[in-house]
Amino acid sequence: MLNRHLKPLWFLSLSTLLAATAVAQEKVAWRDVRELTLEGRAWNEADLKAPFDRLPAKAEGVVRPPVWNLSRDSAGIAVRFVTDATEIHARWTVVKDRLAMAHMPATGVSGVDLYARDAAGAWRWVAVGQPSEVTNAKVLVKGLEPGTREYLLYLPLYNGVSSVEVGVPTGVEIRPADPRKPESVRPIVFYGTSITHGGCASRPGMVHTAIVGRRLDRPVVNLGFSGNGTMDQSISDLLVEIDAAAYVIDCLPNMTAEMVAERTEPLVRTIRKARPDVPILLAEDRSYTDSPFVPAHRRRNETSRAALKAAYQRLLDDGVKGLSYLEGAPQLGDDGEGTVDGSHPTDLGFLRMADLFAPAIEQAIAATAETR
Structure with missing residues (x-):
């Protein structure tokens, strides 16, 4: 008997809620x-x-x-x-x-x-x-x-x-919104891994690429590909189509030292040939936060960084201009608290990364502007 009386009330409440929702949507x-x-x-x-x-x-x-x-x-x-x-x-x-x-x-x-x-x-x-x-x-x-x-x-x-x-x-x-000022209309282009892609920010505005964009008040193009930021020539050929303010190459977490040694110079040379005046920032990988206790992770950081640094030095020795370099060890801080899983940053980790990336990019853009 109770259920028979409650059923019409339930339908009435649902109908009232749907009607109120429809009215609310009409006002938007x-x-x-x-x-x-x-x-x-x-x-x-x-x-x-x-x-x-x-x-x-x-x-x-x-x-x-x-x-x-x-x-x-x-x-x-x-x-x-x-x-x-x-x-x-x-x-x-x-x-x-x-x-x-x-x-x-x-x-x-x-x-x-x-x-x-x-x-x-x-x-x-x-x-x-x-x-x-x-x-x-x-x-x-x-x-x-x-x-x-x-x-x-x-x-x-x-x-x-x-x-x-x-x-x-x-x-x-x-x-x-109004167009950006001419001096800040060109985007900062990030090419990288799952970290660049945004893993594992709590919300889209908390990945370091977005934080850098807000701090420097510039648009950002995010070409992070989870597990697949490997300095592919096919991506290099697409990067040069973008009228960029700066290129940030941050691919080491997806690459072995051998891949870094093989692919860094062709990528940089492809960009530099097509975009001779655009700064390129080569970024080392962040440290695995468990690397003090896991030798394999420590070796992975050390070997890939050594390969990138060697390629960077060869490019400089060969006269390639507009290159800068960002070390990986300081990126997440030194307390081991910047990731969700030892690899992917939390919001804290991304904030710390932005604290290093933003001034490095700003300086690279300013230095290139001075030489033009």
């Missing part, structure tokens, strides 16, 4: 992020197989299959926009139904991450979009201080997206 005006200021894509949409791919369609069948598959993830792609809304929504559909990984949360793998410029012009975190389904419609933030400001929304790191929209209350202005 949605904008496709492709109509705003999209950054982090190195090729025009017409050259891509899908709008949020990281490599052009012509790369399929040219780069190795795992590299192509990983290039469909939207790591590093972000959108800038301006609004005076007091609440901001996001609606996005990811490509893969694996929203999280064992060592990386869904917010980093498949979420979106919102920043805003403060009164001093610095980027400050505002909100993260927590994915719960393949298609998500989330209120990112409500109750914002009134005022027009610029926002930056990062797309997922380890998932692709088929569509992304930003929502504001109906009738509120939202428009593309």
Whole structure:
């Protein structure tokens, strides 16, 4: 008897909830992020197989299959926009139904991450979009201080997206952010491994590449390919198509010393021939945080670093200009607390990496500018 009376009440409550949701959605005006200021894509949409791919369609069948598959993830792609809304929504559909990984949360793998410029012009975190389904419609933030400001929304790191929209209350202005100043429009291009790809940041804005982009106030192109950052010639040929402010090569975690010795110089020479004035930063691998206790990991760091340093010196001796070098040992700090698994940084590890990468890149760009 009790269940018979409760059933109509349950249906009534569900109907009321659905109706309220529908009304709430009607009060939100949605904008496709492709109509705003999209950054982090190195090729025009017409050259891509899908709008949020990281490599052009012509790369399929040219780069190795795992590299192509990983290039469909939207790591590093972000959108800038301006609004005076007091609440901001996001609606996005990811490509893969694996929203999280064992060592990386869904917010980093498949979420979106919102920043805003403060009164001093610095980027400050505002909100993260927590994915719960393949298609998500989330209120990112409500109750914002009134005022027009610029926002930056990062797309997922380890998932692709088929569509992304930003929502504001109906009738509120939202428009593309202004173009960057001429001196900062060219992107910093990172080529690397799962770490560059973003593993294992808690949210898309916390990978070191994104932190560097905010600190230097420049766009970033993230060409990190998990397990597959191996200085491939096919990637070198694509890198030179990008009108970059600087190239950062950070591939050692995926390479043996023999591979480093064989591939570093051809990669650098390919870039330098096509882009004679663009600085190139060669980065050693971060130390495995268990290397004090695991000799094999310690040897792996030592041998690959020695091979990279030797290649760097040969290039300098041969007169190659615009090269700089970043050592790996200090990148995660000296307390062993910067990773989730001994290899992939946590947010703490990425912050420490950014503390070294940002000034090194800034100095490399400045030094090259002085010689022009």
